[in-house]
Amino acid sequence: MxxxxxxxxxxxxxxxxxxxxxxxxxxxxxxxxxxxxxxxxxxxxxxxxxxxEYISKLDAQLIVYQAKSDYLIAASRLGSDRLEEIRGVDGVADAGKFGAASAALILPGDEDALKVALLGVEPGHTGEPQVVEGQQLGSDDANEAIIDRSTALRTGLVPGDTITVRVTQGTEFEFFELRVAGATTGQQYSLQPSIFVPFDTWDRIRPKSAAEVAIPNPVANVILVRLEDAKQVEEVRQRISAEANDVEIATLKEAIQALPGYxxxxxxxxxxxxxxxxxxxxxxxxxxxxxxxxxxxxxxxxxxxxxxxxxxxxxxxxxxxxxxxxxxxxxxxxxxxxxxxxxxxxxxxxxxxxxxxxxxxxxxxxxxxxxxxxxxxxxxxxxxxxxxxx
Amino acid sequence: MTTYALETKSVVKTYQSDSGVIQAVDDVSLKVGAGEFVALVGPSGSGKTTMLSILAALLQPTSGQILLDGQDLASMSDVDRVTMRREKIGFTFQANNLVPYLTAVENVELMLRLNKKLDKVGKLRARELLARLGLGERLHNLPGQMSGGQQQRVAIARALIHNPSLVLADEPTASLDTERAYQVVETFAGLIHEQGRAGIMVTHDLRMCEFVDRVLSMQDGKLVRIYTGKEEIMELVKGGRH
Known part of the structure; x- marks a missing residue:
């Protein structure tokens, strides 16, 4: 041979x-x-x-949606009562509310505004990304943000900078100033660079219809669930299903497959x-x-x-x-x-x-x-x- | 008892065609000794090319025996016949003789490579043989950079380098002018005699028979006449008829 x-x-x-x-x-x-x-x-x-990117890097194993939302985050609405039910389920280590919206980041000079995903997460809970520079988010209503790597690369922003977010509330543009608390790794969402803000802040500054303006209604899109034992996905999934009403639950893989157009x-x-x-x-x-x-x-x-x-x-x-x-x-x-x-x-x-x-x-x-x-x-x-x- | 390098016994080759059975080779028996150079002549369709293919272990006869150094080619497996072609037979063809991407010396050395004999001595012998054939200055030329005559001489060196028992040449002068044809066949004959190989040349050019020891004439698949002796052969050469 x-x-x-x-x-x-x-x-x-x-x-x-x-x-x-x-x-x-x-x-x-x-x-x-x-x-x-x-x-x-x-x-x-x-x-x-x-x-x-954001979902695949989550420190969570399950995502809870409103029933019949077909695993579409934008179509799902879950109130705080669901969060408490889920946190009480045996085998759940932590759960955090997550809300997604779009906003424009106003950049200095004549640069065009940068369209970003405005994501609401609960500080200290599942869903808040780990910063690689700067600090985590402070409190639920702090005027702070964590920017992802993609946002940082496109804008040159660093922790300590102040950013201005433009959204439409009612029929008017509204501008909100936030301090960049920290920067995290690439965490794009819906092909957009992301900024993460405390959930209550998110509810306050997100785009709203005229009817919603000035009415606090901290409804999340979905709830992100971290398990005590990552291997017990099916068991905990069934328990959540039994103990929380009107929800449907997806693994991260199922959630990714259900992303619009993915x-x-x-x-x-x-x-x-x-x-x-x-x-x-x-x-x-x-x-x-x-x-x-x-x-x-x-x-x-x-x-x-x-x-x-x-x-x-x-x-x-x-x-x-x-x-x-x-x-x-x-x-x-x-x-x-x-x-x-x-x-x-x-x-x-x-x-x-x-x-x-x-x-x-x-x-x-x-x-x-x-x-x-x-x-x-x-x-x-x-x-x-x-x-x-x- | 005289032993022959090559001996065939009642070799028959038939083909089935639309018009019936064709007898391409019909009961041919011949013997060629070591150091003997034989020409196989005959008109088109006489069966000489088929006979050459059988002797080269490229074609199985329908019946009969082909004994090369005492081993019967007709009863061998395909794999064994490939081995026989590699080890015991040297071959030159009409055209497309050489591997075009190997130089003259590499073409000759290829036979030694295939036979696991390419050592320092083998390399030296390849160069010496090519030099003897007048190609000392062409060792590293590719076939495309050589004339037809030079290519044929490289093919002769390749056919002889591995010390085969039988050397076969199929119309080696077909693409050469008269002067070069004489040179090639004369050199070929000289080496076959000198190295003691059994040599068979198929040719339609009777002038080339001047350098052989015997001429075997075939017609309609049969061996019809054998010319031996210088006078008889020269008569055939001058007469120009099979």
């Missing part, structure tokens, strides 16, 4: 090297396919991340990625098939002088792998270099796992595409290839 690999490798590498222009061209085609696949994967990750967006991008890989298989398959057709006589000579079929097949596989690896390496490098040039506003995230999966898929398309040509090479009859058959 070692001998076969050694000779196959020798023949494969010699052929690639002596025809490097032709093979490099195929590697470049693979590099472009790699670039495309990695960008589609990164775009899918970026868009998905922008949608689910599944459709991901499946669209996955389909695009799949089709690109498929086109890659056809392109590589086509190239190697044409190449094999061009060298039928040459393979015939090799077989006639005593080269065994496994050697011919392995030489073809090595050639395909070499060309594919070079192509994927060039494509990966290009993708990395391009990624450095994108501003934080572009939702592209090169996640290690997703990129690794894409790269493995790309490395497989070479041998998959070339399979037909390898089979063809193995079946070449030296007698026919050399024109000796009667």
């Amino acid at each position: 070692k001998q076969i690999l050694s000779i196959s490798g020798y023949l494969a590498v010699k052929e690639v090297w002596r025809n490097r222009g032709r093979f490099l061209l195929v590697s470049l085609v693979i590099a472009l396919i790699t670039l495309l696949v990695l960008f589609i994967a990164a775009l899918g990750e970026g868009l998905g991340n922008g949608n689910r 599944s459709a967006q991901q499946s669209t991008l996955n389909t695009q990625g799949g089709f690109t890989l498929f086109i890659g298989i056809l392109v590589i398959g086509g190239f190697f098939q044409i190449q094999i057709l061009q060298k039928v006589a040459q393979i015939g000579v090799l077989k006639a002088i005593g080269t065994a079929n496994p050697l011919v097949a392995i030489a073809s596989v090595i050639q395909i792998v070499v060309v594919t690896v070079i192509g994927v390496a060039i494509g990966g490098l290009l993708a990395f270099l391009f990624s450095l040039t994108f501003p934080p506003t572009v939702p592209i995230v090169f996640n290690g796992t997703t990129s690794a999966l894409a790269i493995v898929a790309l490395l497989l398309i070479g041998p998959l595409g070339g399979m037909v040509s390898i089979l063809y090479a193995v079946r070449i009859e030296p007698l026919k290839a050399l024109g000796l058959s009667s």
